[in-house]
Amino acid sequence: xxxxxxxxxxxxxxxxxxxxxxxxxxxxxxxxxxxxxxxxxxxxxxxxxxxxxxxxxxxxxxxxxxxxxxxxxxxxxxxxxxxxxxxxxxxxxxxxxxxxxxxxxxxxxxxxxxxxxxxxxxxxxxxxxxxxxxxxxxxxxxxxxxxxxxxxxxxxxxxxxxxxxxxxxxx
Numbered sequence: 001x002x003x004x005x006x007x008x009x010x011x012x013x014x015x016x017x018x019x020x021x022x023x024x025x026x027x028x029x030x031x032x033x034x035x036x037x038x039x040x041x042x043x044x045x046x047x048x049x050x051x052x053x054x055x056x057x058x059x060x061x062x063x064x065x066x067x068x069x070x071x072x073x074x075x076x077x078x079x080x081x082x083x084x085x086x087x088x089x090x091x092x093x094x095x096x097x098x099x100x101x102x103x104x105x106x107x108x109x110x111x112x113x114x115x116x117x118x119x120x121x122x123x124x125x126x127x128x129x130x131x132x133x134x135x136x137x138x139x140x141x142x143x144x145x146x147x148x149x150x151x152x153x154x155x156x157x158x159x160x161x162x163x164x165x166x167x168x169x170x171x
Contacts, residue, residue: 004035005026005029005035005083005108005112006022006026008108008109008112009022009023009025009026009029009112010022011109011113012025012112012113012115012116013025013116015113015116015117016116016117016119016120017120019123020116020119020120020123021163021167023163023166023167023170024119024129024159024163025084025112025115025116025119026162026163026166027159027160027162027163027166028084028115028119028133028136028159029083029084029112029115030162031155031158031159031162032080032083032084032085033082033083033084033085035083036083037082037083037106037107037108037111038082038106039081039082039083039085040079040080040081040082040106041079041080041085079102081102081103081105081106081111082105082106082107082108082111083108083111083112083115084111084112084114084115084116084118085115086105086111086114086115086118088102088105090114090118091105091114091118093118094114094117094118094121095114095117096110096114118136119132119136122135122136129160130150130156130160131150133155133156133159133160134150134152134153134155134156137152137155137156138150138151138152
């Protein structure tokens with residue numbers, strides 16, 4: 001694994017606090033984007049997350065999405081950006097400036113910081129690492145009652161394996 005972004009992941013992990021290792025953040029980024037800072041995705045999951053964020057903000061009386069100059073460009077609002085594949089709407093919820101250009105989320109330092117904040121929010125909500133990883137990926141925690149696994153269990157397992165591999169390499 002490349003050491004290219006190690007300082008960025010370490011700084012983001014230190015910012016969000018106890019319980020989140022830099023190796024875990026790097027493992028999520030590896031699974032999300034193969035550590036490609038220019039990665040971008042636009043799909044059904046992103047549209048679903050956008051709708052949920054929109055509804056949440058509307059309940060609180062925020063008219064951001066209606067008033068935002070990018071509201072006519074839903075592709076930007078629904079696109080995930082960079083190393084951690086952070087949605088613009090999620091980045092705004094965790095502290096990215098509303099009036100900032102969404103393309104700024106391609107900056108590895110900004111992207112990892114926003115992704116780490118979002119993961120901290122997932123961990124606070126989920127209560128454990130595996131559920132938080134599932135929540136980060138799927139936007140909700142869902143366990144199949146028949147198997148006791150997450151629908152995205154392979155994603156969770158691959159992140160955990162990569163985290164363990166990174167931790168053993170750092171030693």
